[in-house]
Amino acid sequence: MQDLTLVMAQLDPLVGDIPGNTDLAIETVREACIEHGADIVVLPELFLTGYPPEDLLFRPSMEKRLREARVRMAEKIARDVLVIVGYPGRREGKLYNLAGLLYNGEWQEEYAKQALPNYQVFDEQRYFSPGQETLVFKHKGVRLGILICEDIWEDAPVAQARKAGADILITLNASPYHQDKPAERLRLLAGRAEQVKCPLVYVNQIGGQDDLVFDGGSAVVDAKGQLKVQAPYWQVGLMPAQFIKTKKGWEPRAGEVEPEVDPEESLYCALVTGLRDYVNKSGFKGVVLGLSGGIDSALSLAIAVDALGPQRVQAVMMPYHYTSEISKEDAAKQAKMLGVHYEVLPIAPIVEAFDDTLAESFAGTPRDTTEENLQSRVRGTLLMAISNKKGVMVLTTGNKSEMAVGYATLYGDMVGGYNALKDVYKTWVYRLAKWRNTQEPAIPERVIERPPSAELAAGQQDSDSLPPYDTLDAILSRYIEGDMSAEAIIDAGFDRDDVYQVVKLVDRSEYKRRQAPIGVRVTPRGFGRDRRYPIVNGWQPGE
Amino acid sequence: MQDLTLVMAQLDPLVGDIPGNTDLAIETVREACIEHGADIVVLPELFLTGYPPEDLLFRPSMEKRLREARVRMAEKIARDVLVIVGYPGRREGKLYNLAGLLYNGEWQEEYAKQALPNYQVFDEQRYFSPGQETLVFKHKGVRLGILICEDIWEDAPVAQARKAGADILITLNASPYHQDKPAERLRLLAGRAEQVKCPLVYVNQIGGQDDLVFDGGSAVVDAKGQLKVQAPYWQVGLMPAQFIKTKKGWEPRAGEVEPEVDPEESLYCALVTGLRDYVNKSGFKGVVLGLSGGIDSALSLAIAVDALGPQRVQAVMMPYHYTSEISKEDAAKQAKMLGVHYEVLPIAPIVEAFDDTLAESFAGTPRDTTEENLQSRVRGTLLMAISNKKGVMVLTTGNKSEMAVGYATLYGDMVGGYNALKDVYKTWVYRLAKWRNTQEPAIPERVIERPPSAELAAGQQDSDSLPPYDTLDAILSRYIEGDMSAEAIIDAGFDRDDVYQVVKLVDRSEYKRRQAPIGVRVTPRGFGRDRRYPIVNGWQPGE
Structure with missing residues (x-):
């Protein structure tokens, strides 16, 4: 035969x-x-x-x-x-x-x-x-x-x-x-x-x-x-x-x-593979990331360690007045769990130096997101200084839900060469974190359980300014991957105000996404060459 | 009939x-x-x-x-x-x-x-x-x-x-x-x-x-x-x-x-039109830019004023130890000539706060471009704070020669929503500045005549690390618009070391350009959707 x-x-x-x-x-x-x-x-x-x-x-x-x-x-x-x-x-x-x-x-x-x-x-x-x-x-x-x-x-x-x-x-x-x-x-x-x-x-x-x-x-x-x-x-x-x-x-x-x-393993492998190849094919010694005590940076750290090994990963906690004690504890704990180099750089003296310099210019104006963005940009600048001095790439840690609605600071938490979570919705960040912990604990459970916060103002929670993530992600995936209109999403059972808020935020944030680092595309429509929207855009959401 | x-x-x-x-x-x-x-x-x-x-x-x-x-x-x-x-x-x-x-x-x-x-x-x-x-x-x-x-x-x-x-x-x-x-x-x-x-x-x-x-x-x-x-x-x-x-x-x-x-007028009108439409169609109140005393920001200021009128433009000088007196004088002089809001924000206290915070982490390492980038990022962060607080867009002022070779700081002088000079070679920046002054003086002559410097270190001049701009631009335009190889450019009469230095810098800087603000495309091959190069790139220059 x-x-x-x-x-x-x-x-x-x-x-x-x-x-x-x-x-x-x-x-x-x-x-x-x-x-x-x-x-x-x-x-x-x-x-x-x-x-x-x-x-x-x-x-x-x-x-x-x-x-x-x-x-x-x-x-x-x-x-x-x-x-x-x-x-x-x-x-x-x-x-x-x-x-x-x-x-x-x-x-x-x-x-x-x-x-x-x-x-x-x-x-x-x-x-x-x-x-x-x-x-x-x-x-x-x-x-x-x-x-x-x-x-x-x-x-x-x-x-x-x-x-x-x-x-x-x-x-x-x-x-x-x-x-x-x-x-x-x-x-x-x-x-x-x-x-x-x-x-x-x-x-x-x-x-x-x-x-x-x-x-x-x-x-x-x-x-x-x-x-x-x-x-x-x-x-x-x-x-x-x-x-x-x-x-x-x-x-x-x-x-x-x-x-x-299973879908979690498949997605997790995609993120590890994308990051590993980007870092290795570009010839970086390793990566540094800001570890905030939140779930995005915690999952990013686990992915980075799985991709590159703990010796090539370093984490920096950059606390300010609004950073909670549990954030500091959990960041330190995770760094120890995974065996990565860890340092703490408080940002208050730098933020104060900015405030002093801008005091005259800003006299008489109320505090607003300017001051929140400033904290984020001080952190971004510190990470870039470490990157420059030590030849390691900054790993960006924002997720797709944030990138979609612009809930991220340009030149702040958006700094970096690559973002493993760029195309991962927040609800999937949670699924992946839980799945990763079933293999071997890599993320403190409290990080997964606590309500998400950017910790840029006193008592701040993500849900103050956005719908809960399961609602947000459901609207986003219909709008972005599903190409549904605002009205069609409302017809599918979502709250009118939520839908219009989210859709307008997505349209308005195109300029931020254009300056975002690249990251692994894992959905049928990632931000980047996959979704080519004009920045100057007179389209009004509706039908 | x-x-x-x-x-x-x-x-x-x-x-x-x-x-x-x-x-x-x-x-x-x-x-x-x-x-x-x-x-x-x-x-x-x-x-x-x-x-x-x-x-x-x-x-x-x-x-x-x-x-x-x-x-x-x-x-x-x-x-x-x-x-x-x-x-x-x-x-x-x-x-x-x-x-x-x-x-x-x-x-x-x-x-x-x-x-x-x-x-x-x-x-x-x-x-x-x-x-x-x-x-x-x-x-x-x-x-x-x-x-x-x-x-x-x-x-x-x-x-x-x-x-x-x-x-x-x-x-x-x-x-x-x-x-x-x-x-x-x-x-x-x-x-x-x-x-x-x-x-x-x-x-x-x-x-x-x-x-x-x-x-x-x-x-x-x-x-x-x-x-x-x-x-x-x-x-x-x-x-x-x-x-x-x-x-x-x-x-x-x-x-x-x-x-x-004439070609200068045509190009200048393109830059004014591009900037005006971007700002107006996006609904910004106006723009703010960092005025350094150098020619790029000086020409950008003239363009901004011609596009939007002086009431919608503000300029900020952010001096540090390496900022020369003539830079400060010329910036103030031009702001006055054009009638724009002008302020001076010295950055030394902020830079020192960063240095102190990083002292332990950087102990034993020599000063290098990290410290230069830091100055640039402090300036970028100040401009973004003004942008956030006052609702004006930051105008980025880097030229095509810089963007090509990566002679620019990500999250530093690269911050901003739009860059009028993004696709303008440095030699053309000079031509445009001279042409603009023939219409009505808008740029102090000394800005045009002095040797270019980023003023990020003592006595620094652009020619320390790059070929003179007429040589640089001639190599760049052959490589970028002409799609010529390194060897073909050498055959056309350019120095071998210069050509390989420039071509390698261009290839290596793709990651920076991906995070750069958009700007007016005015050459047959602008950076952006016009030139789609991979970031991870194993191509070696040669023939």
């Missing part, structure tokens, strides 16, 4: 580092051959540049560097294995998103991606022309239908490849994670395979790139849509899949299948 | 404000009829939403609001005039960028834009499907070929409209300004008209929208490519053009033609 070993290479490229990614490809293929006896090795979409390469695609030597990379791959992988790898390439002046097929030291064929996503976070039509042709490549008696990512989210490319005789469909992907995406993706794969009655191989990348994070989950489904092999989520690695030729055609043998991951 | 009066309506819409833009359209048509006896009134591209509406196009009531707007226009303009206006619209589930033709209270026809730009600052393929059909509309015996903006930058749509019998080509535009764009645009219009031997009407909008600024310059060229009528740049208004029917066809009569504007 004829059989075939296909290895799915679930790798983490570095965008722009063509020589490094090429080395990784060569090493990976060698390992796939030695460890797994691979007949075919499949790498992710645009692997040689990393995804997304963005405007690096306009660099004049991009083509030359890729040509050299492919020459080197051909020299180093001159053996009996078919390698399928993604990279951009130009033909007759037009740029395409390609999958190249290398066998025995010779590049055989190239497939050009037909469906180019230009929505959500994707700008592929900025760079690429759509391919017009199906590619079915015959190798060792099996006809491989080659597809790239978005191709399988549309009907035509899959149907055409099958019609052209494909025995197995192979898709190279760079498919970013968001909550519920793993399940959505598996449904898609199963549906497509069943639709065209053909097994399907799906290879995805791993890792963080700026605000995107890739979860892997590379998989093989059979012609009935049954999941037969699946690589682990959130892990780099090689996953072999065996195909055997039966009377019905080529069928995948049942192999390892990753058990379903 | 048959004749026809066409009025070009060069207007400044507010993005998202459909009712307001509709009112403006109705009022404009009335005025065009009364003042100019218009047979045809042409308004800009996507006028009813403003350009670019971005993701507001996904708002659920967008279509309903536009439908209501068009019903209202039809009711209010039920007269003998053909109105041509741009708006988005959906057909069979797909969204198009349309030009609607209204006559005598009835909507007659719609044309869908065929060429959708998805490069530089444009993302039209994110929203729109391309139109597939030419529209030639016969009105009072003249056949009007309707086109929208990018359509005339490509060959096919123009040629097809002419082939379909157009006597006059009419294009609705939202064509953003950059340096040299007015001349480039006139060359295009002349070339297209001559190519197809047909007069061409070009209507552009005016005003600022976030980082884009529109210069107007609406024009009529005849079938030989001769400019016959041109509206002023940088001014809202109606410009009539007469067409007469001759044996050769419909010809435009010579009318008013705007004299060519």
